[in-house]
Amino acid sequence: KNQVEQSPQSLIILEGKNCTLQCNYTVSPFSNLRWYKQDTGRGPVSLTIMTFSENTKSNGRYTATLDADTKQSSLHITASQLSDSASYICVVRGQAGTALIFGKGTTLSVSS
């Protein structure tokens, strides 16, 4: 069964520290993987997309990595800020015409 597992479920870090969120998937065949950020009270918004041929991609202080062989992705946040407090959701697309598979998300809390 196609699944997307995220870890940890929740994470608390101090402002200025770095952190890494994990996403493992069993979706096959694989088309792409997106990381979404969901601020409190809002719908998720796309941060970055990783396709099969991409290993790493940065968006400001966010860096996503993808290992398509081991079916793992990570989202690294550098020099965290209070505004990074949110849920981060990993979403995988398999072959064309199939449903997106959503992870349950990691809730990140950045404290001062």
Added chain:
Amino acid sequence: GAGVSQSPSNKVTEKGKDVELRCDPISGHTALYWYRQRLGQGLEFLIYFQGNSAPDKSGLPSDRFSAERTGESVSTLTIQRTQQEDSAVYLCASSLMSGNTEAFFGQGTRLTVV
């Protein structure tokens, strides 16, 4: 419209009443998803539409929950005889069926059953 629209944004209902939640997806988006998010918890898949058909409704928690989609557009999620454990934010997302397109989410409907 420009984005996914959900209504109402907030709904307070008495236990045992029926509620209808509405989702207007982005025009042309064939795929539509309903999710539930309880306080402090992650996304919980409910149902997925491809066009007007629901090939995956495995996430509906009980027969009190049903959903339909018409005209490959608007979808309604109906909860009958609401229970307090139904209290959650119900999120709708839509996307194209293929390519590197992203899923666009609505702002959600916050349902409170009292």
